[in-house]
Amino acid sequence: MCIACTHTIHRAQHNLGWNKDFAPAVVAKPGETIHFECLDSSGGQLGSDATLETLNNLDFSKINPVSGPIYVEGAKPGDALKVTLRKFIPSGAGWTANIPGFGLLADQFKEPALHVWSYDANSMTPALYGPGGRVPLKPFAGTIGVAPAEPGTHSVVPPRRIGGNMDIRDLTAGVTLYLPIEVEGALFSIGDTHAAQGDGEVCGTAIESQMNVEATIELVKDARLQTPRFTTTGPVTRHLDGAGYEVTTGIGPDLMTGARESVMRMIDLLTAEHGMSAIDAYLLCSVCGDLRISEIVDMPNWVVSFYFPRIVFA
Numbered sequence: 001m002c003i004a005c006t007h008t009i010h011r012a013q014h015n016l017g018w019n020k021d022f023a024p025a026v027v028a029k030p031g032e033t034i035h036f037e038c039l040d041s042s043g044g045q046l047g048s049d050a051t052l053e054t055l056n057n058l059d060f061s062k063i064n065p066v067s068g069p070i071y072v073e074g075a076k077p078g079d080a081l082k083v084t085l086r087k088f089i090p091s092g093a094g095w096t097a098n099i100p101g102f103g104l105l106a107d108q109f110k111e112p113a114l115h116v117w118s119y120d121a122n123s124m125t126p127a128l129y130g131p132g133g134r135v136p137l138k139p140f141a142g143t144i145g146v147a148p149a150e151p152g153t154h155s156v157v158p159p160r161r162i163g164g165n166m167d168i169r170d171l172t173a174g175v176t177l178y179l180p181i182e183v184e185g186a187l188f189s190i191g192d193t194h195a196a197q198g199d200g201e202v203c204g205t206a207i208e209s210q211m212n213v214e215a216t217i218e219l220v221k222d223a224r225l226q227t228p229r230f231t232t233t234g235p236v237t238r239h240l241d242g243a244g245y246e247v248t249t250g251i252g253p254d255l256m257t258g259a260r261e262s263v264m265r266m267i268d269l270l271t272a273e274h275g276m277s278a279i280d281a282y283l284l285c286s287v288c289g290d291l292r293i294s295e296i297v298d299m300p301n302w303v304v305s306f307y308f309p310r311i312v313f314a
Contacts, residue, residue, distance in 0.1 A: 068189030080223030094209030
């Protein structure tokens with residue numbers, strides 16, 4: 001429990017969408033620190049004993065719950081909500097899955113697959129993957145945002161201009177996030193906590209892991225933000241950089257095609273060099289490999305690169 005926290009939002013205080021008319025879980029003053037008990041993206045359906053049968057029986061109506069919302073006193077449309085992520089308290093368990101019909105290469109990986117993770121929640125040492133893989137961990141919140149002005153309930157699945165399911169790997173402890181406020185009170189919520197993810201989350205899931213989060217909420221009046229922005233306090237890839245990278249590319253006139261091709265070529269490389277199955281390589285790429293736009297000006301072709309950290313097999 002956070003000794004300095006003014007409020008605690010319990011796991012039961014969550015929603016499965018964004019709606020400006022949701023009743024707030026609590027009313028907070030700017031400057032207060034809040035302890036959030038967050039659920040994983042399965043809503044607690046996939047635990048440490050999960051199997052493929054559990055995955056096949058997943059209730060998608062319970063996916064991506066967000067804890068909250070928090071009504072912030074004085075928050076008005078046009079202001080920005082300043083969210084300082086203070087601390088993540090991991091659970092030590094997680095999962096990564098290939099869900100049919102979902103992911104960058106859904107047309108190639110049509111069968112369900114599941115990997116259940118166990119990691120040390122205190123030391124946060126790299127998590128074991130197969131006979132030789134060790135994935136560095138970096139906890140963060142995949143879904144974080146405020147209510148949109150449009151009436152009705154809006155899905156949590158896509159990211160929005162007010163935040164939401166952005167899956168930005170660098171929204172971790174120490175980071176300050178600014179969210180554009182569209183409704184009175186902001187109605188801030190957070191969830192979808194991850195133990196690790198690659199930029200792109202290419203199979204559609206990361207190391208999905210239940211965590212608690214401590215965050216300080218402040219206001220920036222009349223900020224007039226169009227979309228979220230954030231500030232980091234230092235390097236963002238230090239946990240991955242130690243042994244360099246293997247990099248594959250996709251080159252052509254379409255960025256999505258380039259992204260797909262760069263990931264496919266990395267899967268081919270990992271299966272050839274480490275003897276793993278294609279689906280295992282795909283899941284691994286999702287939790288620790290990074291998609292990058294390397295070149296977007298030399299028309300008609302652009303370059304998308306996929307960086308896989310060699311430290312995983314060092």
